[in-house]
Amino acid sequence: MALGGNPVFNGKNFRSQTRGGAPTVPAGGPFAGQDPMSSQDLQNLYSAPAAGPRETGRMTYDDVIMKTLGCLAVVLLGAAIPVFVLPGAAGLLMIVGALGGFVLGLVNAFKREPVPALILGYALLEGMFLGALTAVLDAMYPGIGLQAVVGTLAVFAVTLFLFKSGKVRATPKAVRFFMIAIIGYAVFSLVNVGLMIFGVVDDPWGVRGVEIAGIPLGIIIGLLAVGLAAFSLIMDFTSIEQGVKAGAPQRYSWTAAFGLTVTLVWLYVEIIRILAILRGDD
Numbered sequence: 001m002a003l004g005g006n007p008v009f010n011g012k013n014f015r016s017q018t019r020g021g022a023p024t025v026p027a028g029g030p031f032a033g034q035d036p037m038s039s040q041d042l043q044n045l046y047s048a049p050a051a052g053p054r055e056t057g058r059m060t061y062d063d064v065i066m067k068t069l070g071c072l073a074v075v076l077l078g079a080a081i082p083v084f085v086l087p088g089a090a091g092l093l094m095i096v097g098a099l100g101g102f103v104l105g106l107v108n109a110f111k112r113e114p115v116p117a118l119i120l121g122y123a124l125l126e127g128m129f130l131g132a133l134t135a136v137l138d139a140m141y142p143g144i145g146l147q148a149v150v151g152t153l154a155v156f157a158v159t160l161f162l163f164k165s166g167k168v169r170a171t172p173k174a175v176r177f178f179m180i181a182i183i184g185y186a187v188f189s190l191v192n193v194g195l196m197i198f199g200v201v202d203d204p205w206g207v208r209g210v211e212i213a214g215i216p217l218g219i220i221i222g223l224l225a226v227g228l229a230a231f232s233l234i235m236d237f238t239s240i241e242q243g244v245k246a247g248a249p250q251r252y253s254w255t256a257a258f259g260l261t262v263t264l265v266w267l268y269v270e271i272i273r274i275l276a277i278l279r280g281d282d
Helices: 039-047 061-085 087-110 116-140 144-165 172-197 217-246 250-280
Strands: none
Touching (some): 061 116, 061 217, 087 116, 087 250, 144 217, 172 217, 217 250
């Protein structure tokens, strides 16, 4: 974050007029023409609380929490469309939500400045995708949606606890390992989708349905993905902590909320897929 863009560091708060390079001071001193302050006024001035991050326009944990809750509320709103409003179009809404959410996710990820409307648009589209996916799977395996929600919240709570306790941190070595693992997972997912589209694999989960020592590959890959998503949460928490400590501008709380929303959506998808594979083998 460049400090030059912050008015606190670029001198815009100091509007002294200069003459020949020196500030112009009114005759009689800088307080000429002003009524002298009483002792009570001075006491009130010194007793007033110092300006906090909110008063100075800096990002706070409360900002991030409220904006994240707002994004999740929009996700739920989007999920209600295929579940309650247009249940007959769940398949179409799943495709629209998945593709639209992917595009807006990339747009938001590469924007230097957060755009709340685009972030909320991403949340709405991802909500449509999650709602349609959950509706389809819940019709096949009743209660699987609630189980996935509970699992997602449990992983989030445990990850937050481990982060706050200092037991897990996003060290440079761990981040490098994460980047290698996430690239490998992305390649596997693309290849798996390609095999399913071209009919090379008949299983509805693609290669994930192949069993290794009696265990579906999807379970092994899914657990790895849940671990990656959990570490992604650690990275999100670390970025938020650093942003608050560095006094990042308040608008970047939208960036933090977007990051958390993306990770939670990913985590939910991985958990509900694991549950579906497990229950499909019953």
